[in-house]
Amino acid sequence: MAESFHMKSHEFRESGKRLIDWLADYYARVDQLPVLAQVKPGEIRASLPAEPPQIGVAIDTIIEQLNSKIMPGITHWQSPNFFAYFPANASEPSVLGDLISSGLGVQGMLWATSPACTEVETHVLDWLANMLALPKTFLSNSAGGGGIQDSASSASLCAILAARERATNFKSNERGCRENLVAYTSTQAHSSIEKDIRVAGIGRANLWLIDVDEQFAMRPELLEKTIEEDKRAGRIPFFVCATVGTTSSLAFDPLPAIGEICKRHNLWLHVDAAMAGTAALCSEFRYIQNGLELADSYCFDAHKWMFTNFDCTCFYVANRETLTHSLSVTPEYLRNQATESGSVFDYRDWHVPLGRRFRALKLWFVIQHYGVEGLQFHIRRHVAIAQKFLESVRKDDRFEIIAPAPLNLICFRVKGDDGLNEELLRRLNASGQLYLSHTKLNGKFTLRFCVAQMRTELHHVEHAWAAICAEATKLIAARDRGSHSNQAASGRE
Amino acid sequence: MAESFHMKSHEFRESGKRLIDWLADYYARVDQLPVLAQVKPGEIRASLPAEPPQIGVAIDTIIEQLNSKIMPGITHWQSPNFFAYFPANASEPSVLGDLISSGLGVQGMLWATSPACTEVETHVLDWLANMLALPKTFLSNSAGGGGIQDSASSASLCAILAARERATNFKSNERGCRENLVAYTSTQAHSSIEKDIRVAGIGRANLWLIDVDEQFAMRPELLEKTIEEDKRAGRIPFFVCATVGTTSSLAFDPLPAIGEICKRHNLWLHVDAAMAGTAALCSEFRYIQNGLELADSYCFDAHKWMFTNFDCTCFYVANRETLTHSLSVTPEYLRNQATESGSVFDYRDWHVPLGRRFRALKLWFVIQHYGVEGLQFHIRRHVAIAQKFLESVRKDDRFEIIAPAPLNLICFRVKGDDGLNEELLRRLNASGQLYLSHTKLNGKFTLRFCVAQMRTELHHVEHAWAAICAEATKLIAARDRGSHSNQAASGRE
Known part of the structure; x- marks a missing residue:
């Protein structure tokens, strides 16, 4: 150069x-x-130069400023x-894996734009499904499979969108969401469920927060009663989010009972195990996910308890076609032979963003370094x-x-x-x-x-x-x- | 240990x-x-071990597998x-900034969860706004400001959600999106606009793709004609996405004319300058964003032409309250004094995910290293x-x-x-x-x-x-x- x-x-x-x-x-x-951090609002900004440098500065200066101006606000x-x-x-292995991901800077929006980015992700998420003893329905050799999202908030949004499409005979994407859809979660569920229900155009008023028992777990009999009332009132129950380890108190919703209700009434069951899901690496804690085989989708955050730096939400679906059908839009400039052959995953169809970095690499570093036993x-x-x-x-x-x-x-x-x-x-x-x-x-x-x-x-x-x-x-x-x-x-x- | x-x-x-x-x-x-990459579908996966290691392996093995199994698929x-x-x-400086971001592993969902993560982001986005000569309305000392998103797809979704709320007197989050809202963009706009309109529950059928002229730029007279027809038909025009540099051909929609139409009919104008926006670093190319002062929101991707590794979409709004009002949900476990004082930005209210990494750091490294002139x-x-x-x-x-x-x-x-x-x-x-x-x-x-x-x-x-x-x-x-x-x-x- x-x-x-x-x-x-x-x-x-x-x-x-x-x-x-x-x-x-x-x-x-x-x-x-x-x-x-022991700083007051505005203190960090006040220490930074008002104007960006016209001429670049040396790394010494950058590191000095990192130490003196930024670290006090961490x-x-x-x-x-x-x-x-x-x-x-x-963890250190995840930071190193992420360094390679940053450095390669590949885009994994399509299989074709960097095949390893897609295939390593599918592979590692299959590894993980087996490590956690997730239901076989979530493996990529079934009708389902897993992909990485930035956060559980985004994963549950995608679950809601797929459920919305399924419940409207795949018409809500086309016509807008005009049906009287109703969703359910517990009073203890994460606030992202409410946010996602708003985003999806369903409306907070159509999300019932089902009361919990003295252990802060959803009361399934109340769930079913509410669903039945909604049906009688002409509303369309379509989605339940159950939580494996709530944010407030790590309460565990009774998946088997909730799952049976969802099957009976044909509702999409999403299970959010953001932090606690990682516990299923150990057989003695796997009871927390009993009943998960009844779920349509599942997510947990490897970026919480599984030592993989943010962002790394592992999102699984039992029927990937419903998901990708709900999220796929293909303009001419993204068409390619591999996609048209139907033999590849294009992960852009698994979430809202088009661009995506090689996040599986840090997860792969973590699993390789620690091993299952570590x-x-x-x-x-x-x-x-x-x-x-x-x-x-x-x-x-x-x-x-x-x-x-x-x-x-x-x-x-x-x-x-x-x-x-x-x-x-x-x-x-x-x-x-x-x-x-x-x-x-x-x-x-x-x-x-x-x-x-x-x-x-x-x-x-x-x-x-x-x-x-x-x-x-x-x-x-x-x-x-x-x-x-x-x-x-x-x-x- | x-x-x-x-x-x-x-x-x-x-x-x-x-x-x-x-x-x-x-x-x-x-x-x-x-x-x-010269590989066939499935080739990379087939080379990977079927089972994860029970016992962790040495970094030598990890690097060896990176070279032999993953790199052929890059x-x-x-x-x-x-x-x-x-x-x-x-770029190398962005990779180094991102390394520090990975390693610190802070969460910037709230100001309180790592003040520097929020304040450096606001500061660097103000720097950038001045570097690009963006309208003053997008500066954080006005009613607006900027924040980082993962992709232009997500940024335009947030613009649509804020526009949807504004057009429904802040009722669509609560009741669902039942109004006959109509959005507009050109036939050449990015596919993410269609995707976002679907996600937001508005429906693809309510997105008009306005025809373009021989330069592939939106025809403003057709835009206004369509808006007027929709109004006469009792529909509610609410949102226009104009593009500064389309993905197909880098066409530039005429912002001044489109902006005037949006003002006249009270529509939200979002401007998507994903790749081309960076050109405005140079005064001789700033003509591409003439009329941007009429926009309600704007985004460009520093992760494309501005040497900052993915993800780093810079998203600006002229009225941050409309945005945060549309995207904020605060459960007890996120309440804190700084938020309640109203003196800080909580960036979780600027997008869908709750968690967020310290992405401003890589942008800060890039600007410091290259300087504006570089x-x-x-x-x-x-x-x-x-x-x-x-x-x-x-x-x-x-x-x-x-x-x-x-x-x-x-x-x-x-x-x-x-x-x-x-x-x-x-x-x-x-x-x-x-x-x-x-x-x-x-x-x-x-x-x-x-x-x-x-x-x-x-x-x-x-x-x-x-x-x-x-x-x-x-x-x-x-x-x-x-x-x-x-x-x-x-x-x-």
């Missing part, structure tokens, strides 16, 4: 190696960093002290640590446990009012020592403690528990003083 | 550096590889001989090379040029029947020397030659032209022999 502003080969080699070391150094000290999802939400693990080891390890934490909470009668916790998410609170628990959460997160998040269960403000970060060891959890106890002690003492002196027991000192 | 299947720090450092060298070596020889989008579709450039240099270089190619085609009277080519896409064909041109394309791509794609214009099979791959130099294009001429010479000779001997002039020897 003649004159060029491109990065030269030796510069890429040197810079790339520096950044690999930068990441390794980061991982070595991430447990020491305040988990939650919340450390890779910290072993991250117990909030669900994790977003970026992944099982960590799932079991996390569940065991979480159960020890559960035991500590249970033994301390200042606390109450709000939901069943058979796996790795503990929902608990200090006995007392919401204000005290809100303040406890605020102080713990502000301390930088750990990061946890909250939900509301039975109307009560509840702390969520999820053990699934790849670096989390027992001692991190013990340390977190000590910090929780210490802050709770202070807050309870303040409350008791406050109530003695007749002040409002708001939990604020 | 005690016993662990995790990759050890020194192993990550060594493997990472090997893979950086692997990529550098790849870039050094990518011009020598057959651009289009179509080389990073080759300087890639002239097909639109490019998907993965990026301008390459845009001008590509246009100049493309114009030389155009001149070569024009001078050869065996060929005809099918569409105006003011920038970097040349649409041309051999004078003669479609069969000959199809066979020409097939042979050129099978040769491995170059990769180009096709479209149909005025009903004729037409070759598309796009000059936008970052490594493409004049000599690659000259070599491509020589290869095209050589194959055309053979095919024309065969046709002429064939017609002399009264055989079907199918172009097949």
